[in-house]
Amino acid sequence: MNVLPLYAQLINLFAAILLLLSFAMLAQRRVLSLIDLFAAQGLALAASTAIVAFGTGQHHLYWSAGLTLVLKVFLLPWILYRLIRQLDVKWDFERLINVPTTMLIGIVLVVFSFNLAVPISQLASTVTRSTLGIAMACVMLSFLMMITRRKAIPQVIGFLSMENGLFFAATSATYGMPMVVELGIALDVLVGVLILGVFFFQIREQFDSLDLKHLEKLKEGE
């Protein structure tokens, strides 16, 4: 029997954790717990990237893992925590539409992504190719999360977790993008979150809440 080397099994394990965390985020209502989940996802991503780097000898991936660790496990969650404290929306529970249905749609999306990824994974020469389907599923699940959420901060976390899924796709299919590009993407994400921070204050100043139902006035043809 063909047994995978230990590091490949570990990568598969982390890939599974990533997917599990994506589902957990889909169902989580408390904003603070959502940020914790996001940080955990970042940690799983950084760990799996480091293992790929170790297992394949692609040393530039260590940098990538370090960047993920600093940005997605410490910096971004810290910024989000601070924002929430300043905005004082900690206890903002969110009423989600029908969690079981969302979960079922999520499962359908995962099956769909696995099917979509099959022809590509077969072409890949990397040891991590089997995880490409999971990466795509993470992107799709974050997309679903953005659609189902009505509040500003969870939507942004959905957006960031989509970026996580994309990073995972990049490492699992190709051993990571060139460093310049990765740095550029990281910078964009960071600036994006800072701008959104400013933006949250503007929204709140204007509406006294971060509920996006206030932001549905602009319609076609009015």
Next chain:
Amino acid sequence: MIEILAVLGIPLAGGLVLALMGERDEAAIVNIVASFATFVAAAVLTARVVTDGPMLALDKLFFVDSFNVFLVALTAFVGFTTSIFSRPYMRIERERGHVNAARLRLYHSMYQLFNFTMLLALLTNNMGILWVALEAATLTTVLLVSLYRTPASLEAAWKYFILCGVGIAQALFGTILLFFAAEKLLGAGGGALLWTELDAVKGQLEPTVLSLAFVFLLVGYGTKVGLVPLHNWLPDAHAEGPTPVSAVLSGLLLNVALYAVVRCKVLVEGAIPTAFAKNLMMGFGLLSVVVAAFLLSRQKDIKRLFAYSSIEHMGIITFAFGMGGAIANFAGLLHMTVHSLTKSAIFFAVGHATQKCGTQAIDGIRGLITTSPVIGWGLMIGTLAILGMPPFGVFASEFLILTTAMREQPWATPFLLVALGIAFASVFSKVQPMAFGEPVEARLPHRPAMIPVFVHLAIVLMLGLWIPPFLAAWYRQAALLIG
């Protein structure tokens, strides 16, 4: 080399200087000077490329050929004229209390940084940097769209951020797939994302991966182009932001996003033998033209009206590039140029008209030609030009696209003709009373900057009657390049 650094360095430095110096009366002048310097640098770069041919610079990080150099020149030119228009416009906004000093500082700084991201996206040879630059362009303009901090502008900016953010994430996935396909041929180093390298080996790239990559890239960058059904952010962002921002969004951002799509299409066309990429682009383009044409008649806000008109024209250009071939590409490039010039000229005129009447509602703006002939005629002539009346340049390019469509894709012609007809009827019937109806009295505290409007329209008129030989040669070269 030095020219490229100047083209990118001046707006970047300008943005920093404007952020540091804060809001003073001179800020608008600095903005104009920086934009003018960028334009001069772009002109020098253009002259270099015209005489010496394509150039690669800085370890292949930048690449200039006849396709992007004309867009660089166009971007720098419209950036410059818009900065002239923005001076009196923003002064009036400030005096009316719509913006304060801190926001004007943000505005000027972001304006320069936006120009920087546009030029970076055009000049870079790296598909990854192209993505980064377009994402950065979204980030710089989000704060510009929400500059007035009204509920509507916040909503528009939020929509813009989320939709374009999600869209551009799809494009990132497409870029990853592209890298994935190329890495096997070019090795895992930085080379596998360089467009010139990819172009050299495009025949050997894996077709299945590239088809999938193109779907993601087209959907991703297509969101920024404003292709239907991904266009929802566009009218809101145009209507709620300050008018100079609407002008650069329509005149520059949409073009640059489309440029990204076309660069990807060249690679994909080379890799897959079927007409998959062509059909996809033609389909999206045609859908945008038809849907936008029907939505035009329902608009009550003048800036939304012209935003929908931008969607329509972007659809026409996407359709033209989708058809491909020397003539359609030539027409597409010409249409990109004239649309960009005409639409920004219209937004300049519309900006002053809305300030004069204190409203963006079409019903509230009447009799511009009586109260201020310059603005009135500027708007009227611009509208006629954008609707494709001869002898303006838009007519020439639309005519070329239509005749090529009749020959190569006859099924599409009725859709195009009907859509153009409907667009003409709805836009003309709305703008005509604005120019000629019973006047509404109001005066502007500063002299409006109308010279850019007429300069743009004069160029568009000239392009309709006579395309200078160097420009024609240039378009032809670029058209061959796109294939």
